[in-house]
């Protein structure tokens with residue numbers, strides 16, 4: 001088989017490696033528009049913050065290394081600019097030579113990802129210090145500005161994962177950071193009262209947190225950020241992190257079906273769909289941030305731009321192409337972030353999401369020590385769990401704490417995927433010794449409270 005892959009980072013590189021492991025014979029060509037493949041997107045804020053000091057470490061695989069190791073034809077600086085699903089061809093533009101050529105395929109996998117939203121905010125075009133963060137070139141740009149040592153004040157716009165991580169990393173460099181968020185809380189996967197703990201941590205670390213305000217325009221070449229409230233913030237550097245949109249240009253041009261927010265619609269096997277006829281293209285697949293997925297809890301269509309789904313889908317598609325039985329049970333959106341000394345973790349739906357979908361739920365909350373109180377340095381974990389009052393199925397959970405916080409959410413996420421109820425949590429026999437937990441783990445406690 002001849003298999004083409006569009007996009008060489010999380011989903012694309014995973015699919016390529018798995019395809020090769022499953023077949024020595026297939027011809028596999030990986031196209032990446034940019035220079036780098038398989039880099040550590042998730043590590044970028046920490047490289048800017050000098051936590052990761054070696055730039056090389058961000059490059060998980062190089063074009064040369066991965067080509068050799070997996071016997072792949074990897075073409076970077078190569079943008080796929082057209083798909084003809086009927087003829088089973090793609091058109092490719094080599095950005096180094098400007099040459100455009102056609103490549104045929106038996107199977108095509110699209111993993112083009114999502115790009116930062118950059119709305120036409122007045123003054124943005126003239127503002128060279130207003131940057132977004134997605135890839136290595138973006139990182140190099142931000143780091144070059146930071147490394148001049150002339151950034152005294154930075155403004156981060158958007159309190160999602162990337163915004164919060166950037167605020168922390170810039171603040172840790174000694175920069176005076178303001179974080180601006182349009183909603184009344186940061187980190188949307190958390191319910192309001194859980195987010196208060198994060199706000200406290202952000203404030204305690206001297207980041208100036210402004211909620212319920214947004215950028216109106218940039219002035220003085222971006223060195224001033226004028227907010228909707230009329231407040232004007234001085235900024236040597238601005239990070240615009242207000243979310244991402246799917247890279248769907250290629251899909252739209254090829255008339256592939258896209259959802260209401262532009263994500264590529266797929267079958268459960270990740271095959272794409274003809275927008276005009278609703279017919280499935282059985283040899284074209286789409287994965288990663290660009291696609292719509294099914295919410296594991298509500299079964300609604302949603303989009304979850306995280307690394308785990310992209311990786312998983314890359315592997316599943318490679319298996320499917322090689323006639324290995326696969327399954328798609330939907331995505332929970334399990335996520336974790338570090339905010340200074342705190343760990344914030346969540347899985348499934350929160351109350352705000354369930355309210356919106358009018359799904360009934362019961363709540364249990366617990367504030368428990370992460371390990372035995374008599375063992376030094378125990379810290380508190382705030383846990384919130386939501387479950388279906390009828391079936392007792394777990395609908396979601398959130399936690400804010402320090403050591404061991406994400407472990408509790410991982411256990412609950414696993415419980416959810418395997419169909420355990422909130423009462424089953426009582427019976428989970430989890431690791432215990434004083435430095436790690438208590439004989440009654442916080443996860444057990446949630447089950448006890450619900451019983």
Ligand code: FAD
Pocket residue numbers: 006007008009010011012031032033034041042043044045078079080081111112113114133134135162247250287288289290305306307308310
């Ligand atoms: P990507 O990894 O974005 O790869 C898509 C690639 O396709 C891009 O390199 C793009 O250049 C290329 N491409 C697009 N169109 C074409 C075309 N037409 N031709 C050729 N190439 C094309 N997720 C987590 O779960 N945890 C984290 O901590 C986390 N931190 C993050 C931090 C940052 C700063 C960023 C930007 C993302 C982070 N993510 C995190 C999200 C995670 O990186 C993505 O969910 C994941 O990379 C998605 O994989 P993908 O393959 O869909 O897209």
